[in-house]
Amino acid sequence: MAAELSLEGVGFSYEDAAPILEKIDLEIPAGQFVCLLGASGSGKSTLLRLLAGLQFPDQGRLLQNGKPITGPGFDRGVVFQDYALFPWMTVVDNIAIAIGKAQPGTRKADCRAQAVDYLGKVGLESAVGQYPFELSGGMRQRAAIARALALRSPVLLMDEPFGALDPTNRARLQDLLTEAWETEATKKTIVFVTHDIDEALYLGDRVVVLGSTPGRLIADLPVPFARHRDRRSLFDSSGFHALRESIAETLAADTLRQLVAA
Numbered sequence: 246m247a248a249e250l251s252l253e254g255v256g257f258s259y260e261d262a263a264p265i266l267e268k269i270d271l272e273i274p275a276g277q278f279v280c281l282l283g284a285s286g287s288g289k290s291t292l293l294r295l296l297a298g299l300q301f302p303d304q305g306r307l308l309q310n311g312k313p314i315t316g317p318g319f320d321r322g323v324v325f326q327d328y329a330l331f332p333w334m335t336v337v338d339n340i341a342i343a344i345g346k347a348q349p350g351t352r353k354a355d356c357r358a359q360a361v362d363y364l365g366k367v368g369l370e371s372a373v374g375q376y377p378f379e380l381s382g383g384m385r386q387r388a389a390i391a392r393a394l395a396l397r398s399p400v401l402l403m404d405e406p407f408g409a410l411d412p413t414n415r416a417r418l419q420d421l422l423t424e425a426w427e428t429e430a431t432k433k434t435i436v437f438v439t440h441d442i443d444e445a446l447y448l449g450d451r452v453v454v455l456g457s458t459p460g461r462l463i464a465d466l467p468v469p470f471a472r473h474r475d476r477r478s479l480f481d482s483s484g485f486h487a488l489r490e491s492i493a494e495t496l497a498a499d500t501l502r503q504l505v506a507a
């Protein structure tokens with residue numbers, strides 16, 4: 246698999262502050278689902294914003310299919326924790342407008358039809374004409390996922406998209422995302438930031454762990470569990486527990502290192 250995303254010696258700091266990220270080298274093949282874990286403040290969101298082209302590195306470079314990332318683009322969809330729907334537009338219009346921008350020249354009626362189709366995929370057919378404020382947090386996040394999928398970008402960057410949800414909705418949206426991803430003819434490359442080791446192991450093909458101060462890669466592990474995964478049997482398996490434990494130890498050692506250094 247060719248690398249869809251490459252980070253080469255990436256370093257970043259905010260203005261004159263200490264470096265947030267240092268010497269990050271990472272190759273992400275097309276179609277891989279990568280989960281990014283790390284302590285709070287280790288720079289996960291910063292790394293995602295660099296990939297999104299919303300910020301730029303001080304050192305090194307980020308590439309998509311060999312070309313430098315120079316700004317945001319429809320070849321990289323983003324889903325953040327705060328839903329980010331336009332409050333003055335209905336749910337369907339939020340998605341149809343995005344499709345229209347991503348596929349210039351598409352007739353309005355076609356954009357709308359595609360939007361309705363994607364809302365159906367996330368179980369929101371009944372909310373098509375509603376405004377974001379009329380929806381629950383889980384429904385808004387589903388709409389944001391529908392919009393990200395509808396853009397048909399080869400890359401999806403997700404920053405704790407389920408972090409604000411209750412456990413039931415969180416599990417539901419994890420399943421919805423994996424089902425949508427697994428059934429795509431050409432799988433998207435996903436970079437998914439989370440604090441939750443279980444979530445990372447349930448969703449990911451690979452788990453990358455960012456250490457703190459400055460953020461460096463401290464672990465890069467393949468997730469060996471076959472798909473389609475069954476939540477209950479996976480969470481009960483000894484392989485899952487062993488990998489979970491090993492990642493938890495890596496994170497704990499990083500926290501300890503930070504405390505000693507402080």
Ligand SMILES: Nc1ncnc2c1ncn2[C@@H]1O[C@H](COP(=O)(O)OP(=O)(O)OP(=O)(O)O)[C@@H](O)[C@H]1O
Nearest residue numbers: 259262265283284285286287288289290291292440
């Ligand atoms: N706009 C900003 N200006 C200055 N410093 C920032 C800015 N955004 C983030 N930081 C700092 O950069 C560091 C990394 O932040 P970032 O949000 O990338 O970490 P994170 O790993 O995503 O954290 P969390 O898991 O808590 O969301 C933190 O110390 C944070 O305070």
